[in-house]
Amino acid sequence: MRLVILGGGESGVGTAILGKKKGYEVFVSDFGKIKRNYKEVLNINGIAWEEEKHTEDLIFNADLVMKSPGIPDKTPVVKNLVKKGIPVISEIEFAAPFTNATIVGITGSNGKTTTTMLTYHLLKSAGINVGLGGNIGKSFAWQIADNKYESYVLELSSFQLDGIKCFKPHIAIITNISPDHLDRYEYNYENYIDAKFRITMNQTEEDYLLYDADDEAISAWLEKHTTKAKLIPFSLTKTFSEGAYIKNKKMEIRINQEEFTMDTDHIALEGKHNMKNAMAATSVAKLMQIRKATIRESLSNFQGVEHRLEKVLKIQNVQYINDSKATNVNATFFALDSMNTPTVWIVGGVDKGNDYHELMSLVREKVKAIICLGVDNKKIIDIFGNVVDMMIEVDNMNDAVHMAQRLTEKGDSVLLSPACASFDLFENYEDRGNQFKQAVKNL
Incomplete structure (x- = not known):
């Protein structure tokens, strides 16, 4: 062959x-x-x-x-x-038949890296022999060649799911769906949504699909289509007899006649979107019968993900935050939504057909100045030019950070949350985030 x-x-x-x-x-x-x-x-x-x-x-x-x-x-x-x-x-399709490990597959437009890392952290802390792969870390196929893991937690992009025929995770998670990578899906949002749901297409009654019940695109798909998997929803606004939800500042999870509760104040991750990531990861831990004490400890000591709302330094009482991993509008929405101080926002890069209008109310409320960091910033300038007092264009990270420092006062924040891919000025989003962190350290 x-x-x-x-x-x-x-x-x-x-x-x-x-x-x-x-x-x-x-x-x-x-x-x-x-x-x-x-x-x-x-x-x-x-x-x-x-x-x-x-x-x-x-x-x-x-x-x-x-x-x-x-x-x-x-x-x-x-x-x-x-x-x-x-x-x-795809690699996932090729590799999966060569392992008998339990596979947890996680997809979504945003939150999948944090959910993947948190799920991995929960399982590893419980002593499970688990590998981490997919869109993150060492290749899934390579790990199967070299290691004998009993479980894998895989972050799966829509591109990886496009190339599957028989692959099925025992536990699948769809964190959320918002328009992204539409250039790869003939600018048709439905095609992109269908690609995400390929994660459940081969699942059986023995398997589980965990999903955000507050997400319009997910709910609409589930109304029109069926999956054989057992459905486990999670939500910030609804409650379930089977699923995960937040009620009175408590995370409550009910799965297979078992209950788990935890004060949200004790969860290390901050922000509403991270509560969803925590509910999804904890639901996996419950399905894999991890002890409650281990789950509580792991949720309270999780360090978060690099380049995702990562607090870099506080200089002259201004907080610098690296959210370079926000490569689409929805991710930046979460970032701006979590800001509690006047913000200088660094945005721009390779636009994937972005509609910035959904950020408008947050920009009006929270952003005092915008620094455009990209080769072509016309769209951003057209939309927000009249909304903020200051709009500046730069073409390198050092200038962006120096300019941000000039525009801030005590108590402000500087947020790098580009809402775009990085390939016009950087190798990838990691390179962009690392350059930001270095420039901040050099101030």
């Missing part, structure tokens, strides 16, 4: 290693450059590869193709593979 892998990044190289171990003839092809450390790994394992090109003769003789999530379906090589009837799948 010939396995061709498109993309020589983390998921591609992980799949190559697992494929080789399982007896496939493996070839890796990357249209860009492959990082040096990945080339070394491929060479050590005797895996053939090419970079900066796709040689058709070496690709179209595949029995199976694993496409990295970053490669769109509409690229010519992918279209031609599909035309020729060669199956094109």
